[in-house]
Amino acid sequence: MSSHEQQVRTSLKSEPLVSPGIGAGFMATFRRDLLIAFRHRGEMANPIMFLLMVITMVPLGISPERAVLSVLAPGMIWVVALLATLLSLDGLFRADYEDGALEQLLMSPQPLYFQVLAKVLVHWLVTGLPLTIMAPLLGVMLSLPAAGFWPLVFSLFLGTACLSLIGAIGAALTVALRKGGLLISLIIMPLYVPILIFGSSAVSSAIDGFPFGGQMAVLGAFLAMAVVLAPVAAAGALRISVNG
Amino acid sequence: MGWQWFHRLGSPRWFYEKTNAWIPWLAVISISLLVTGAVWGLAFAPEDFKQGNSYRIIYIHVPSAFLALAGYYTMAISGAIGLIWKMKLADMVMKSAAPIGAVLTFVALVTGAVWGKPTWGTWWVWDARITSMLVLFFLYLGVIALQEAYQHQDTANKASAILALVGTVNIPIIYKSVDWWYTLHQPATIKFTSESTIDPSMLYPLLMMVTGFYVFYALVLLMSTRSEILVREKKTRWVKDLATQ
Amino acid sequence: MKFQFESAADFISMSGHGPYVWASYAITAVCLAYLVVSPLLKRRSLMAEIKRQSRIAERNAELQGTSR
Numbered sequence: 001m002s003s004h005e006q007q008v009r010t011s012l013k014s015e016p017l018v019s020p021g022i023g024a025g026f027m028a029t030f031r032r033d034l035l036i037a038f039r040h041r042g043e044m045a046n047p048i049m050f051l052l053m054v055i056t057m058v059p060l061g062i063s064p065e066r067a068v069l070s071v072l073a074p075g076m077i078w079v080v081a082l083l084a085t086l087l088s089l090d091g092l093f094r095a096d097y098e099d100g101a102l103e104q105l106l107m108s109p110q111p112l113y114f115q116v117l118a119k120v121l122v123h124w125l126v127t128g129l130p131l132t133i134m135a136p137l138l139g140v141m142l143s144l145p146a147a148g149f150w151p152l153v154f155s156l157f158l159g160t161a162c163l164s165l166i167g168a169i170g171a172a173l174t175v176a177l178r179k180g181g182l183l184i185s186l187i188i189m190p191l192y193v194p195i196l197i198f199g200s201s202a203v204s205s206a207i208d209g210f211p212f213g214g215q216m217a218v219l220g221a222f223l224a225m226a227v228v229l230a231p232v233a234a235a236g237a238l239r240i241s242v243n244g
Numbered sequence: 245m246g247w248q249w250f251h252r253l254g255s256p257r258w259f260y261e262k263t264n265a266w267i268p269w270l271a272v273i274s275i276s277l278l279v280t281g282a283v284w285g286l287a288f289a290p291e292d293f294k295q296g297n298s299y300r301i302i303y304i305h306v307p308s309a310f311l312a313l314a315g316y317y318t319m320a321i322s323g324a325i326g327l328i329w330k331m332k333l334a335d336m337v338m339k340s341a342a343p344i345g346a347v348l349t350f351v352a353l354v355t356g357a358v359w360g361k362p363t364w365g366t367w368w369v370w371d372a373r374i375t376s377m378l379v380l381f382f383l384y385l386g387v388i389a390l391q392e393a394y395q396h397q398d399t400a401n402k403a404s405a406i407l408a409l410v411g412t413v414n415i416p417i418i419y420k421s422v423d424w425w426y427t428l429h430q431p432a433t434i435k436f437t438s439e440s441t442i443d444p445s446m447l448y449p450l451l452m453m454v455t456g457f458y459v460f461y462a463l464v465l466l467m468s469t470r471s472e473i474l475v476r477e478k479k480t481r482w483v484k485d486l487a488t489q
Numbered sequence: 490m491k492f493q494f495e496s497a498a499d500f501i502s503m504s505g506h507g508p509y510v511w512a513s514y515a516i517t518a519v520c521l522a523y524l525v526v527s528p529l530l531k532r533r534s535l536m537a538e539i540k541r542q543s544r545i546a547e548r549n550a551e552l553q554g555t556s557r
Contacts, residue, residue, distance in 0.1 A: 278521075282514065286500075286510070286514070287492055287493060287494065287500060288491065288492060288493060289493070290493060291493060296503075296504060296505075296506055297503035297504055297505075297506040297507075297510060298503075298506040298509050298510060300503070300506075300510050301509065301510055301513045301514075304513060304514060304517045305513070308517065340528075343527075344524055347520050347523065347524055348520075350520065351516065351517050351520045351521075354513065354516050355513040355516070355517060358509050358512055358513040358516075359509065359513065361509055362505075362506050362509050460521065463525075464524040464525060464528070467525065467528040467529070468524075468527075468528040470528070470532075471528040471529075471531045471532040471535070474532060474535055474536075475531070475535055478535060478538075478539055483539065484539055484543060486536075487535075487536045487539035487540050487543070488539070488540060488543055
């Protein structure tokens with residue numbers, strides 16, 4: 001045995017493999033997913049383009065009259081944001097599942113909860129947050145009354161995070177299926193009902209001159225609950241759908 | 245005694261043979277309750293002074309709505325038992341409960357719509373209860389769709405069990421949200437039914453129908469689970485003997 | 490406890506609400522009947538399938554016996 005080999009052995013023995021802490025593991029996944037997302041910038045723009053195009057269809061399909069559009073605007077923007085999130089969800093775990101990275105993630109000693117949370121956070125940063133930032137423009141297109149702009153942005157800010165978190169459960173449940181896309185919408189949409197109700201109602205109450213703090217508080221409560229529970233369910237679902 | 249019965253439930257064959265004798269009893273009890281309750285409600289219960297005879301739909305609408313919700317919890321609880329204790333039988337109960345619950349939700353929706361026509365003058369009103377019922381129907385459809393999508397039966401069961409549990413957490417939130425949304429948009433409309441003020445002469449047939457629906461639910465869930473057991477165990481000796489004897 | 494209607498025709502029409510009431514009872518009856526019948530049909534088709542397969546297995550065993 002050469003001295004070099006011996007050296008390697010002792011060094012292996014003296015420094016056992018340490019898995020990084022939860023925070024480091026979270027950050028590693030976060031950074032990796034964000035990097036992947038930025039390398040596919042074209043895909044990132046898709047939900048936003050979808051949102052813009054559907055919003056363009058609304059005046060064409062219903063009426064270009066300001067009075068009509070301003071009534072429809074809060075609900076319409078919320079519904080379309082919801083659809084855009086649903087469409088983007090299919091990709092949340094899909095690529096990782098196909099190249100085997102997801103199985104590595106499941107086998108790693110890292111708690112799956114934080115790994116899922118990191119992935120969802122990235123998903124929100126590349127879909128929910130741009131949607132939120134785009135919202136005022138859409139508001140202008142649908143002649144949303146001025147009082148509605150800030151509530152729209154705030155409610156989408158909280159709401160799209162909930163949408164991403166809850167949607168992660170659906171993405172995890174369908175990741176192993178070849179045709180997951182439509183199925184995600186079917187199983188997740190009913191769960192989006194409360195968020196849609198409170199989100200769009202915050203905007204319309206603000207337009208009518210009522211306080212909307214209550215709705216925001218409820219959305220915040222939904223978000224807190226979703227942060228705690230949704231990654232647990234999504235992690236369980238991932239274990240089942242990947243391992244069979 | 246103690247937990248022995250629980251462990252025995254792990255054997256689908258034991259369950260199948262044990263429940264053989266229950267079916268006729270459940271069938272007789274549920275059919276007699278349903279027929280008596282329906283005749284009582286249709287012909288002998290007094291007419292409602294406000295809604296007239298159309299209120300007689302209550303005798304099927306309310307029980308099916310009860311069972312639609314109770315069915316979801318049955319499904320979710322058996323799904324949880326299947327996930328936690330890896331009990332095959334619980335998985336089969338969950339798989340059978342989904343379509344039954346969906347059908348009962350559909351019954352509640354349709355009877356609600358038909359009742360709405362003479363009461364509100366329109367087939368569909370976005371009433372809080374009807375809307376919640378519709379969302380519940382979608383939740384059922386989601387579970388069934390997920391169950392159908394998987395080729396591998398075991399994975400299908402586990403995945404739909406998780407979805408059912410997520411739905412269970414959400415149902416109270418959905419109900420409260422829809423309720424709140426409804427009060428926001430329609431502050432004062434006709435209250436559908438206020439069970440607390442219902443006259444005893446109308447209430448007794450209703451209670452009978454509710455009991456009848458519960459027993460009926462147990463019956464069809466049992467029948468469906470039993471045929472599911474046969475499908476899953478079709479490669480085993482005892483099922484083959486059952487078929488060829 | 491008394492019969493609430495004047496006549497059988499009155500019972501059918503339910504003072505105008507008859508179609509609604511009877512339609513919803515009919516739909517419910519059909520749905521409940523479906524719930525009872527579908528497991529029975531499933532069971533029956535499964536049993537037929539098992540029987541058929543066991544017959545095929547038997548015949549294969551016989552054929553193998555004669556050919557040897």
